Amino acid sequence: MSQAQIIDGQAFAEALRGRIGEEVSGLIRDHGLKPGLAVVLVGEDPGSQIYVNSKGVATEAAGMLSVTHRLPDSTTQEALLALVAELNADPAIHGILVQFPVPAHIDPLVIQAAIHPDKDVDGLNTINAGRLATGQAGLVPCTPLGCMMLLEDALGSLRGRHAVVIGRSNLVGKPIAQLLLRADCTVTIAHSRTQELPAVARLGDILVAAVGRAEMVRGDWIKPGAAVIDVGMNRIPSRRPKAAAAGKTIVVGDVAYDEAAEVAGWITPVPRGVGPMTVACLLQNTVTAARRLNGLAV
């Protein structure tokens, strides 16, 4: 039986998008400023096509300018860099996102580095990673930003709590650890070489799983009453044998939800947990970038 309070990321993200829409109306009305997001997709990856479409729809729904550049698989790195340079110089564009993965002949690090740091709404270039690590204002990766909003909404102040983050990717694990540190948590970062991982995880008043392994975190890895943030999105065969035989799949997190919900104090489900926050925070970052680029307070 579930005891944990469910952190409804879907509802939170919808409310956040509503607030962003109101903020955008105010920026247009008071400053003639319409935040603009450019998304660049190279190639035909079906998953990326879905993400890019949904980002465009969400951007327009918030009243912002949405521009999507769809480039063929054969696009050279030079051509992509030329487009990024054009977008860097375009005053109507405040956020630039190049959808990853890019084709193998393009170096993602070169592309990330070419995006103007103040338009880097993915928060992935080294200038923004450095700003985050040194406590300066910058743009923060969207998924970690969303996780922090959910945690602070559920718990209030995070000060002094022990946060354990499983995963150390540049996209999720490292930036969320930095944000938790900034919020005065004591932070432990665990990874694939961590010994006694269940015991380490059990130290966490806050446990963030960003691993990419379906249901790896079991109920007995969780400190009773902890807040569990499950970033994982893993596609596995349906649990119903007939559906599985027909090739049907489901998405699960990195946490074994039913077990974990019996022990945790708060928990994000998958889906409807962290996932919807990522697009909402992309919109938030675009508004933040538009304000800063126009000398307005954030």
Ligand code: NAP
């Ligand atoms: P990633 O780059 O593959 O990083 C995974 C991390 O997990 C690595 O640091 C790795 O350790 C660690 N790890 C792997 N196996 C482990 C194990 N057995 N024990 C302990 N640690 C282990 O993945 P990512 O990009 O951070 O994404 C993580 C998950 O979040 C994925 O499921 C992804 O789909 C999901 N995700 C969701 C959203 C969203 O919007 N909800 C956004 C981004 C990502 P090493 O460094 O030692 O290899």
